[in-house]
Amino acid sequence: MTDIAGHLHNGHLYAIAAMAFVTLLLRLGGYWLIGRVPLTTRLRRGLEALPVAIFAASVVPLAIKGGPAGWIAAPVVAAVMFLSGKEILALATGVAAASLARGMGL
């Protein structure tokens, strides 16, 4: 598997397998774990809020770090989605707003 200097043959494959293994553990682990602890009111409330919290934690920093285009376009997407309820329309408007902002040098 390795030569004297510790270099792996097929190293790419080992690296891919390592990534796949840890990612699989994480994908299954949270669901598994939460089924094995008692469901208190607090835990239930926390779990109920978890989806919104994950969304917020992903979207807010990335939109802010996207620069002025992100600051403008992300609220535009939210507004179009709120008013129309059509995801594809919201997505298209967001891309249009962002490319407009970037085109204007923002």
Add this chain to the structure above:
Amino acid sequence: MLRTTLSRAKCAAAWSSTSRSVFASSTKRRMKRAMNKPADAIPFTIDGVRTGVRLCLPFVPGYFLFGAAVGALAAQKGLTFAEALLMNAIVCAAASQMVALEMWRADWTWLHVLAVGGVAAMVNLRFVLSGASLRPWLSPVRAGFVYPALGVLTDGAWAASIRYNAEGGRDFGVLAGSSVFLWLTWITAGVPGYLLGALVSNPRAFGLDLLIVFAFTATLVPILKRTRQFMPFAVSGLVALAVSFLTPGYWFVAAGAIAGALAAAFRNPKAAP
């Protein structure tokens, strides 16, 4: 399409039972389980699968764009076409693949393999939380159905499914359909990138780097509209923002999400819903 209006609390209460009633293989077992826990039944329908695919469509452009970027990077770093596709198929997590490919090498020792695994774990830590958030809904479904679907769960499939559940839906087909559909999308998306290199030479100019953010935002709006969880949203967003400026990497997603969930768990029970 079967939709029930069970409250979240009721779902969660049902979840603590050990019954796995829905997918019993023999009629006898099904009858026995149905008598034990009829309220637990989570449907698994083709309609649900279709709904899952439909709710995921906003994520497809973003997946293709990131797939092109990851595929091009894999080609640059000397992965064979088969290795690139294998990585898309069994890792199936864009951000971690991108970060890992940045540190890709021609020759490997066990230490480097360990390092790449550690990086993947750090970037993909959020899956622990998204998996946990699915438990109240899917607990009655047999493990043999849930775990394979979770194994190919991506952010888009999670987002689409949790939105469907927040709107009162309970069909397991939505999670299964969206997971498998976006998994296949992600594998396919690596092909043009690997073969043609960077397809979109300047994605930033068109705001395409923000596509995933937009798809997430569009999915979030109906959930917020229904659940009105503005307090956890604000706490999570602010903590994630602060952490994203203070630490490198992807810790901000886990930090913000946990802060938001804790805020909801420990808020004054007399305050609104």
